[in-house]
Amino acid sequence: MASDYTWVPTPEYTDNANLTRFIRALGCADEAELVRRSTEDPDWFWNAAIAELGIRFGTPYEKVMDVSEGLPWAKWCVGGTMNFTDNVLDRHRGTPVWDKEAVVWHGEDDSVRRLTYAELDGEVRNLAAGLTALGVKAGDAVGVYMPILPETVVAFLAVSRIGAIISPLFSGFGAEAIVKRMNDAGAVAAITVDSAKRRGQDVPMKQVMDEAAAGIPTLAHMIVLRTTDADCPMASGRDHDWRDLDRADADAEPTQVPADQAMMIAYTSGTTGRPKGVVLTHCGLGVKGALDFHVSFDLKPEDRLLWLADFGWVTGPYSMAGTLYTGATFILAEGTPDWPDKGRIWRIAAEHGATFFGIAPTAVRGLMRYGPEEVQKHDLSKVRILASTGEPWTEEAWHWFAKYAGDDGRCPIINVCGGTEIGGGFIAGNVLNPQRACCFAGPLPGMGTDIVDGQGRPVGPGEVGELVLRNPSIGLSRGIWNDPERYIETYWSMFPDLWRHGDWASRDADGLWYVHGRSDDTIQVAGKRAGPAEIEGLVMATGKVVEAAAVALPDPIKGEAVLIAAIPAPGVQASDEIAAELSAAVVKGLGKAFQPKRILFVDDLPKTRSLKIMRRVIRALVLEENPGDLTALANPDAIEAVRRAAKAA
Numbered sequence: 001m002a003s004d005y006t007w008v009p010t011p012e013y014t015d016n017a018n019l020t021r022f023i024r025a026l027g028c029a030d031e032a033e034l035v036r037r038s039t040e041d042p043d044w045f046w047n048a049a050i051a052e053l054g055i056r057f058g059t060p061y062e063k064v065m066d067v068s069e070g071l072p073w074a075k076w077c078v079g080g081t082m083n084f085t086d087n088v089l090d091r092h093r094g095t096p097v098w099d100k101e102a103v104v105w106h107g108e109d110d111s112v113r114r115l116t117y118a119e120l121d122g123e124v125r126n127l128a129a130g131l132t133a134l135g136v137k138a139g140d141a142v143g144v145y146m147p148i149l150p151e152t153v154v155a156f157l158a159v160s161r162i163g164a165i166i167s168p169l170f171s172g173f174g175a176e177a178i179v180k181r182m183n184d185a186g187a188v189a190a191i192t193v194d195s196a197k198r199r200g201q202d203v204p205m206k207q208v209m210d211e212a213a214a215g216i217p218t219l220a221h222m223i224v225l226r227t228t229d230a231d232c233p234m235a236s237g238r239d240h241d242w243r244d245l246d247r248a249d250a251d252a253e254p255t256q257v258p259a260d261q262a263m264m265i266a267y268t269s270g271t272t273g274r275p276k277g278v279v280l281t282h283c284g285l286g287v288k289g290a291l292d293f294h295v296s297f298d299l300k301p302e303d304r305l306l307w308l309a310d311f312g313w314v315t316g317p318y319s320m321a322g323t324l325y326t327g328a329t330f331i332l333a334e335g336t337p338d339w340p341d342k343g344r345i346w347r348i349a350a351e352h353g354a355t356f357f358g359i360a361p362t363a364v365r366g367l368m369r370y371g372p373e374e375v376q377k378h379d380l381s382k383v384r385i386l387a388s389t390g391e392p393w394t395e396e397a398w399h400w401f402a403k404y405a406g407d408d409g410r411c412p413i414i415n416v417c418g419g420t421e422i423g424g425g426f427i428a429g430n431v432l433n434p435q436r437a438c439c440f441a442g443p444l445p446g447m448g449t450d451i452v453d454g455q456g457r458p459v460g461p462g463e464v465g466e467l468v469l470r471n472p473s474i475g476l477s478r479g480i481w482n483d484p485e486r487y488i489e490t491y492w493s494m495f496p497d498l499w500r501h502g503d504w505a506s507r508d509a510d511g512l513w514y515v516h517g518r519s520d521d522t523i524q525v526a527g528k529r530a531g532p533a534e535i536e537g538l539v540m541a542t543g544k545v546v547e548a549a550a551v552a553l554p555d556p557i558k559g560e561a562v563l564i565a566a567i568p569a570p571g572v573q574a575s576d577e578i579a580a581e582l583s584a585a586v587v588k589g590l591g592k593a594f595q596p597k598r599i600l601f602v603d604d605l606p607k608t609r610s611l612k613i614m615r616r617v618i619r620a621l622v623l624e625e626n627p628g629d630l631t632a633l634a635n636p637d638a639i640e641a642v643r644r645a646a647k648a649a
Contacts, residue, residue, distance in 0.1 A: 005434045006402055007412045013384075013431040019295045020432065025052055031432055038445035042471050045446045046076075046287075053290050053325075055283070056091055057082045058256035067472065072492045072499075073479075074472035077259035077283045084263050084282040085161040086254040087290070088324040089124065092117050097301060097327035104304075105150045106348050108197040108335035115150055117327075122250075123151070127158035127223075129252065130245025134189065134221050138163030138255050141185040141265060144311065145169040145178065145209055147196035148334045151225050151242070152311050153320060155191045160282070163255035166264045170312025170528065171196060171205070172591030176538070177275075178212035181267045182219065184277050184481060189221040191242075194232040199339045206232055213238075259283040265481050266314050268420040268529050275534065276490070277481030278420045285321055288424040288475025293322025296428040296444060297387060297414050299356060301327040306349050307358030307387065308337055313528060314420040315389060319358065328356075337363055343374035346405070350378035357383050357405060360390035362526040364397045365557045375404040383407070387414045389425070390527030391559040392515050393438040415440050417467075417503065417515050421491065423475025426501070427467075427513050440513040447473050451505050451513075456495035464506045466519060469499035521615050523552040524560050525593050532615060538589040539564060539582050544572050548582075549605050551619040553597060561597035562586070565605060565618050565642060574601035598622075600645040604638035622646045 014020060019031065026048050028034040038045035046064045061080025069075075092098050102117040115123065136142060142159045144166055146152040159166045167185045169178055182190070192209045195202040206224055210233075213219050225242040226232060234241070263282045267275040293299040305323045309315035323330040331352050337345035337359075345367070349357055357380075367374070386406050393415070402409050412435060418425035426447045433441035443449035448470030451459050459465040469476075476499070480487040494500045504516040523530050535550035545566040555561035564582060568574050579599040587595050600622070606614040620627040621642045630636070 004436055006399065006437055007409055007435040009412075009432055009434065013298070013412070017431050018298050018300070019430055022052060022295050031430075035443055035445050039448040039471060042446060042448075046474055049291055049446065050077075050287060053287065053294065054091075055082070055287055055290070056087050057259065061259060065472070065474075071472050071497050072488060074476070075260055076281070076474050080259040080283070081256040082259045082282050082286070083161065083163065083254035083256055084286045084321075085124065085157045087286045088321055089117065089121055089157055090254060091325075092327055093121070095327070100327075101329045102324065103150050103153055103330050103332060104352055105148075105332045106334065106352065108200070108340070113150055120154065120157075123154045124157040124161060125250040125252075126247045127154055127242070127245065128161040129247045129249040130223070130240075130242075131158060131164065131189070132162055132249050132252070133246035134240065136162065136164055136189050136221070138257055139165065139261070140189070141165045141167050141182075141187040143167045143169050143178070143182045143185070143187045143190040145171065145173070145190060145192045145205060146225070146311065147171045147193065147205070148310065148332050149193070149225075149227070150332065151193075153330070153332075156311065156317060156320065159191075160263055161254045163257040163261070165262050166317075168264065168266055168312045168317065170591060171310055172593060173208075173312065174588040174591065175208050175211040175215075176589040177591070178209065179215040181275055181277070182212070182216045184267075184275070185265045186218050187216065188218055189223065190219060191223045191225075193225045193227050194230060195228055197335060199336060202228060202230060210235070257282060260478065262478070262481075264317065266317075266420045275531070276486065277483075279478040279481055280420075280423050280475070281478055284423050284475050284478070285317070286325070288422075288473065289318050289321030290325040291446075292318075292416070292424045292428070292444065293326055296416065296425065296430050297322065297356070297385060298431045299323065299326045299328055299385075303328040303355045303385075304331055304353055304382075305329065305356040305358070306331040306333065306352065306354040307356075308333060308345060308360070308363060309358070314423075315527070318424060337367060338370065342367075342370040343377055346375045346378040346380065349383065350380055353382050354380075355382050356385045356387065358387035358389075359401075360527045361388055361393045361397055362390060362558050364388075364401045365394070365559075368397060368400050372400070372404045380405060381407065383411055385414055385431075386411050387416065389416045389418070391524055392517055395437040398437040419501065421477045421501070422473065423477070426469060426473070427505075427515075433512075436508075436512055438514055440515070442507070442511060442513050447471060450498075451507065452495065452498070456498055459506075461507055461509045464504050464516060466494075467501050467503040467505040467515065468495060469501070470497075472499070518552075521551070523550065523562060523594075525555075525562065526558040528593050530590055530594055535562060535564070535586055535590065535594060538585045539566060542581055542585050544569055544578050544581060546570075547605055547613075549613045549615050549618055550596075551615045551622075553619065553622065555597065558593075562594055563598045563600070563619070563622060564596045565600045565602050565645065567603065567605065568601055598649060600642070600649055602638075602645045603641040604635055606638040606642065607634050618642055
């Protein structure tokens, strides 16, 4: 046994693990054989997984996977019909799960609301009926712009129930970010609230949605949930009070749609200015979410899951899918983890008996500054699984989390790496393998995950390479909405028939895996991703700069932070006031999470001969690192311009 393992499996975890039973049910000797067979014969694996999970279909599928049009365009559960909501909610009707708590919500003011599965079903049916009465139908896109509330779960399930397409919107977005995403989706309706609570303040959301609506010509309806007594102007004919919707059709059954029909357009950002609309389907998120929580997270019906995540990012819907499919209890915490008291998130976990505690490494790094005593005030003895996703860990944060939240290393940390485009994870921890700091046990079955060099050849232990998939997965994005060329270029163009995710990874001699950060220009702040061009566009729109480059800098709390290098417009004098204006433009467009940490005013930006800004060079110069190969640089004088600005700032 290696002396540096931070956790080793015990019979308490392994003997009754879902993964142990799953391996046996599929006739495999161990996890390694399961992963190998699933890679060699994905048809066998996904058929067996769907059967093991008991996924419900209105019409049985004829073929689990069809790659006749090429691996990037794999089709799933061909010929079958199903509904996502039916598989995470209706499946429990008539079972003991029906009368247990489905959702427990803890408000910022410490108020608590609870919904059983039966009560959640009633709320979902009512909203689904209201949407249908407004004319929203299968295939229509509906934006969901809501904070963390029980009704947010209701909204997601109601839209899915009628076969419409959910377009999640981060609750901190400004109007411009909403306009881009909803116009791309062609959204016909939006669901929002009058305002949200953030650190004791009412933050208007309907007001932001009204501003956005002026730029969304397809938007016909806005459903508004009133959460305060504040004045909330309603536009006649367009706006509808959630509680006044027509419920006449509440007894309708879930709409059966083609199993691989889009269920969600989840927007993530790359290196161009337009967000990518990642297409997740009913069978994709349904099967993948259920499988990940079953085999990797070892979630059981008696578990109570608390995972701090906004529903505008994939972790929220993903954890909802896995929890409700399992029949476990989903604990929601409104607001931030450290307000109104520094140990709030630990207090909530203890008060509601969380057995599964998920959090991003960024949040742990932020909570560490308050000291372990804030954790030790609360009884976390019921927690048996710790989980994380979002960005790479630091060893210090991993050890701290394991020691204080995990009862001195009693609990495993199930670390998962995946993303919006994966519909879940492709490497993850589990309860059968020992752990080292910051590690993953290895590939999840059915993915064909590998690490390759620049020529697409597998690398050996200790070598860093690109994280790729050799097989399409049922959870994988079915493309980028309305942009198939961009989908191929982004994920499938670097290596023939390999999905490139854009992460650096390695494995050690004992088979444990590690992720080392992004291999592309995407900026990831506290688990939230934005493309440089999207940030740059907001800065340019002020008219105060003629060119700008946004890059990621390391941040001890958030993982990454935004730096902007900008060339002032003619007649504009670089100043703190101009920097503040640029910063405010980014916050207004994308939310406070992306507020720039540093803004440099420069005379020139390094560019290639094709006039592409060399962002990696800017980052290296600011960090005083080797900028690497500069053979493509067209304007060498820009190097010194950036260096001067970085030293002066």
